[in-house]
Amino acid sequence: MTMLISANPYQDLYIYYLSGRFRPGSAFDPDHYIGCWEEGGFSFLFFTRPNLPLVEKAVAHLQDLVLLDHYHMTYDQWQGGDVTPQRIGRFTISPPWYATALGRSDTTIILDPGVVFGTGTHPTTRDCLEALELAFSGGIPESTLDLGTGTGLLALAAARLGCPRVLATDLTLLAAQTAQRNVRLNRLSRQVLVAQGDAEKFIDFTSDLVVSNIHYDIMKKLIRSTGFLQKRRFILSGLMRSQAARIESTLAGLPVKIIKRWNQNGIWTTFYGEAG
Numbered sequence: 502m503t504m505l506i507s508a509n510p511y512q513d514l515y516i517y518y519l520s521g522r523f524r525p526g527s528a529f530d531p532d533h534y535i536g537c538w539e540e541g542g543f544s545f546l547f548f549t550r551p552n553l554p555l556v557e558k559a560v561a562h563l564q565d566l567v568l569l570d571h572y573h574m575t576y577d578q579w580q581g582g583d584v585t586p587q588r589i590g591r592f593t594i595s596p597p598w599y600a601t602a603l604g605r606s607d608t609t610i611i612l613d614p615g616v617v618f619g620t621g622t623h624p625t626t627r628d629c630l631e632a633l634e635l636a637f638s639g640g641i642p643e644s645t646l647d648l649g650t651g652t653g654l655l656a657l658a659a660a661r662l663g664c665p666r667v668l669a670t671d672l673t674l675l676a677a678q679t680a681q682r683n684v685r686l687n688r689l690s691r692q693v694l695v696a697q698g699d700a701e702k703f704i705d706f707t708s709d710l711v712v713s714n715i716h717y718d719i720m721k722k723l724i725r726s727t728g729f730l731q732k733r734r735f736i737l738s739g740l741m742r743s744q745a746a747r748i749e750s751t752l753a754g755l756p757v758k759i760i761k762r763w764n765q766n767g768i769w770t771t772f773y774g775e776a777g
């Protein structure tokens with residue numbers, strides 16, 4: 502087990518903690534920049550390589566931003582310790598180093614999370630998995646679009662549930678590479694295609710079902726697109742309470758109906774809906 506963890510190419514994580522709201526723009530090498538997380542007026546930038554001079558340079562050009570701290574986490578620390586198999590709905594999600602013991606089955610998903618989002622432990626991911634099962638209970642979609650796939654978990658789940666054509670996309674190269682690796686680990690390359698790019702570019706792709714666990718700024722653009730209205734079913738997640746209320750009010754003005762809502766800890770909301 503230790504050998505497999507240390508063989509992970511995305512072992513280390515470098516985190517830069519800033520005061521203020523940060524917009525990365527094109528200042529960072531996308532191979533090493535994973536993303537930005539904002540909370541309470543602070544921003545956290547995540548890299549897979551140390552990038553202090555670059556971050557300092559970018560911050561020096563931006564007003565009202567101060568680099569407060571930076572630290573390094575190992576893979577184990579980032580994932581919260583030992584990553585073990587977990588049961589979510591009908592699925593068992595297992596890191597590769599446990600998969601041999603579990604054996605292969607239609608309900609097992611082998612997932613090496615690397616350092617990108619989507620181990621399955623986050624409430625939004627769990628709700629999306631439940632929403633996928635609900636969406637498929639009405640019939641297997643011919644195609645599924647996963648926008649902001651992270652590790653590829655939701656795309657893999659859609660394929661495991663029987664969808665013959667799944668397109669998994671993510672803005673960051675690292676996420677797309679991680680998802681691709683997971684598709685191969687599950688031997689689902691015939692069903693799941695991975696692409697890198699902005700969700701806005703992919704929303705127009707023809708598909709019966711779209712699933713997107715993504716941040717609000719992107720979500721509000723997606724649901725205003727013509728591509729969104731062409732989907733028969735949708736799962737939208739990653740929305741905090743006030744954001745979910747705004748998305749719901751936009752959806753109310755569209756020819757769609759919300760079938761079910763999930764709300765975890767009073768914070769995270771997920772919607773499952775259908776074309777109305």
Ligand SMILES: C[S@@+](CC[C@H](N)C(=O)[O-])C[C@H]1O[C@@H](n2cnc3c(N)ncnc32)[C@H](O)[C@@H]1O
Binds near residue numbers: 619625649671715
């Ligand atoms: C909250 S994670 C969701 C991961 C996974 N789908 C899940 O449910 O666990 C959001 C993902 O969206 C990606 N993302 C952020 N902005 C994006 C954009 N504009 N277009 C496509 N993907 C984007 C991030 O890189 C990240 O992997």
